[in-house]
Amino acid sequence: MEFESLDDFLSHSQNRVEQYLNTAIKQRRASGVLSQAMAYSAVQGGKRVRAALVYGGARACGVDHACLDPLAAAVEAMHAYSLIHDDLPAMDDDALRRGQPSCHIAFDEATAILAGDALQALAFELVADGQGPHLNATQCLAMVSCLANAAGANGMVAGQMLDMAAEKDAVSLAQLETLHRLKTGALIVASVELGALAQAEVDDLQVQKLRDYAQAIGLAFQVQDDILDIESDTQTLGKAQGSDLLNDKSTYPALLGMTQAKQRLTELHQQATEALSDFGPVAAPLVWLADFIVSRQH
Numbered sequence: 001m002e003f004e005s006l007d008d009f010l011s012h013s014q015n016r017v018e019q020y021l022n023t024a025i026k027q028r029r030a031s032g033v034l035s036q037a038m039a040y041s042a043v044q045g046g047k048r049v050r051a052a053l054v055y056g057g058a059r060a061c062g063v064d065h066a067c068l069d070p071l072a073a074a075v076e077a078m079h080a081y082s083l084i085h086d087d088l089p090a091m092d093d094d095a096l097r098r099g100q101p102s103c104h105i106a107f108d109e110a111t112a113i114l115a116g117d118a119l120q121a122l123a124f125e126l127v128a129d130g131q132g133p134h135l136n137a138t139q140c141l142a143m144v145s146c147l148a149n150a151a152g153a154n155g156m157v158a159g160q161m162l163d164m165a166a167e168k169d170a171v172s173l174a175q176l177e178t179l180h181r182l183k184t185g186a187l188i189v190a191s192v193e194l195g196a197l198a199q200a201e202v203d204d205l206q207v208q209k210l211r212d213y214a215q216a217i218g219l220a221f222q223v224q225d226d227i228l229d230i231e232s233d234t235q236t237l238g239k240a241q242g243s244d245l246l247n248d249k250s251t252y253p254a255l256l257g258m259t260q261a262k263q264r265l266t267e268l269h270q271q272a273t274e275a276l277s278d279f280g281p282v283a284a285p286l287v288w289l290a291d292f293i294v295s296r297q298h
Helices: 006-027 032-042 049-060 068-087 109-128 137-151 156-166 173-197 204-231 252-256 258-275 280-295
Strands: none
Touching: 006 032, 006 049, 006 068, 006 109, 006 280, 032 068, 032 109, 049 068, 049 173, 049 204, 049 280, 068 109, 068 137, 068 156, 068 173, 109 137, 137 156, 137 173, 156 173, 173 204, 173 252, 204 252, 204 258, 204 280, 252 258, 258 280
């Protein structure tokens, strides 16, 4: 299928992943409240950038079939779990997410914790069960390893720990970038890599180029987040504007100043697009996503 624009590609990706994810949650036969909390956080709202990166990474490597849907759903389930836990009072203590009450506000803390746990487990289940006519057991094992590495002590969890520590002590630019490469960037890289691994004959150079691309947009995503926390508003963001300043968090504008933060954003965008130069027109959706990440307003 050919796409004319980012909106066209994102809409297609959103429809595919949300339909699959909604069905997957319903099929798990969880208790009513738990299932509601899972769907509340995972299915309602969100730009589905990570799912789109799965589809885009696969497309750049010559793959586009139904086996991608559980992979896209898995990264969105993992992302939803991380947001639920990040918003908890013991973590970032945020009452608003995507313009609506955070999971622990809409339900309660215990339900939110369990919904996050269930979504994380669902993510691994979806990848592990992906073996079929288009994915072999070796591919599925590599995908489980990729997702686990991104989610755990080498990725998102480590990043969240560093983020909490950074609330108490000032950090350097290098430390800040390490934090964000782990907390935000790790799952973004894994999303693109999962798509690439759907191609059984993908070569190491292709995978590395896609990782380079994803690492650049992962940092760019956070730089733009920091800029928007200052320049945007709560209604547009769908979460509390100015919370970084209020909590005295280390951010790119705080460390570099706004002008240099925006310059860093431009540099990261250039790195991302250069990493895709050898893929040709099939990587157009990934280029569009890089453009979107550095120019988004929420």
